[in-house]
Amino acid sequence: ILPKGTGFITDLGMTGPYGGVIGAKPEVIFQRAKYGLPAKMIPFEDNGQFNGVIFEFDEESNK
Structure with missing residues (x-):
């Protein structure tokens, strides 16, 4: 902030x-x-994930 x-x-x-x-x-x-050459995208197989952020705001200070 x-x-x-x-x-x-x-x-x-x-x-x-x-x-x-x-x-x-x-x-x-x-x-x-590294080489700047096209390459086939091979899917990576592993457990899925979902990441993000949660914001908390103080209504009095507006922060």
Whole structure:
């Protein structure tokens, strides 16, 4: 929370298999990033997850 009451968060949440990278096998994504070449997205199979955030606001202070 900033001094005048503005709050922000970046990169909020994720859904998909635990251990996957954007839902795919990490090694495929790393190869794509390293070499800049297209590669088939192979789904990563693991338990699913859903992440996010819950905010609590104080109505008196508006924070």
